[in-house]
Amino acid sequence: MFRSTSLPRFQGLLPYVPYLALIGGILSLSLGTSFAKTLFPVAGPMGTAALRVGLSALILLAVFRPWRHSFTRKDLRGLALYGAVMGLMNLCFYLSLNTIPLGIALAIEFTGPLSVALFNARRPLHFVWVLIAAAGLSLLLPISGGVSTLDPVGCAWAGAAAVFWALYIVYGQRVSHFPSGATVALGMSMAAIVVVPFGAVTAGATLLAPGLLAMGVLVALASSALPYSLDMIALKSIPKRTFGVAVSADPAVGALAGLLLLGEALTFTQWLAIAAVMTASVGTVLTTTREKKKEKLATAAVQKAAA
Incomplete structure (x- = not known):
């Protein structure tokens, strides 16, 4: 009787397991x-x-x-x-x-995969993400009074x-x-x-x-x-688009972990910089994924026409 009542409840949670793992x-x-x-x-x-x-x-x-x-x-x-x-x-x-601090290090490091994603940027929207990421990084450079402690x-x-x-x-x-x-x-x-x-x-x-x-x-x-x-x-179960957007939260999660566990308090300007890098990353994932879908549809249409 225990199995008959508890198993359906557990099965109802199965779709959420990949997201909990993420x-x-x-x-x-x-x-x-x-x-x-x-x-x-x-x-x-x-x-x-x-x-x-x-x-x-x-x-x-x-x-x-x-x-x-x-x-x-x-x-x-x-x-x-x-x-x-x-x-x-x-x-x-x-x-x-x-x-x-950990959050800032992650934000700067995150520009690596962001650069790879934007390397073949062609549309104007792609360059918008580049500018947003560059603006965020500029806020982290130790050239202004707000972040001179970096x-x-x-x-x-x-x-x-x-x-x-x-x-x-x-x-x-x-x-x-x-x-x-x-x-x-x-x-x-x-x-x-x-x-x-x-x-x-x-x-x-x-x-x-x-x-x-x-x-x-x-x-x-x-x-x-x-x-x-x-x-x-x-x-195995989460779409790459969703996975990419979620991983873009790494700098913010790292900043919170640094604050709670290491006492690394960030300034408003530094949080703004992290938000800019995350926005650029999420935007890149969403737009490039959408374009790949269009390319696949176009390729399928050409193949169908050729057949």
């Missing part, structure tokens, strides 16, 4: 990154990045066991490039967090992370036809090869302290393993 992934990433920043006084930004990437690689290797798949030398070169830019993206992002070096590291995020998308698309689990595991392993030496040089034997390793595992799970797994659940 929200959970966004929250987990922001919370994990906020927690990682608390390790900076002990391990430093490079040491923390090494812990996150290195332990994530070990977890992903154990779960997905990529050695069960066969790859050619060309495949491995592509995976190596994908993993290298992943590692450099993480390293630069953690270096930026050393001196600027460290230019930290902003530069976040900008470098944005460049590597753009390259991560480009190289990631080139290896997207491989099994996803094996691809992420091998990519993260290459990222660890790139990042761990920096952490070993700066933090040394401190990284092997049992307490720090335990916290590093939590960071790796919250910042990598759990968000990636939840994203895979979400992407």
Whole structure:
């Protein structure tokens, strides 16, 4: 009798599971990154990045066991490039967090995928999104009294992370036809090869302290393993357009996590800048998705006419 009454209620919640997974992934990433920043006084930004990437690689290797798949030398070169830019993206992002708030670092870094989306911009509306994003970024530059507290070096590291995020998308698309689990595991392993030496040089034997390793595992799970797994659940059922719009909330969620967990209060101007970047991102997702649908319809019409 318990099953007959409770099961229909549970089944009614099933359509919401992908969206709950999407929200959970966004929250987990922001919370994990906020927690990682608390390790900076002990391990430093490079040491923390090494812990996150290195332990994530070990977890992903154990779960997905990529050695069960066969790859050619060309495949491995592509995976190596994908993993290298992943590692450099993480390293630069953690270096930026050393001196600027999490929400602002995410907003600056988010211009990487935004730039990729707008690279082939042709319509006037696309350039509107570029201008909005540029206006938001201009508010973050430490050239006016309202945001003079922002460290230019930290902003530069976040900008470098944005460049590597753009390259991560480009190289990631080139290896997207491989099994996803094996691809992420091998990519993260290459990222660890790139990042761990920096952490070993700066933090040394401190990284092997049992307490720090335990916290590093939590960071790796919250910042990598759990968000990636939840994203895979979400992407199976949620349209890419909806997914892209939701992910655009990352800078705001990161800013709130930084405020609540790290005490990183932002000014009104900085919140306005984050809102501008998010608006540009949402607008880009909506307009490019609509155009792709039109292109598919046009192609289908041509094919039908040719037949």
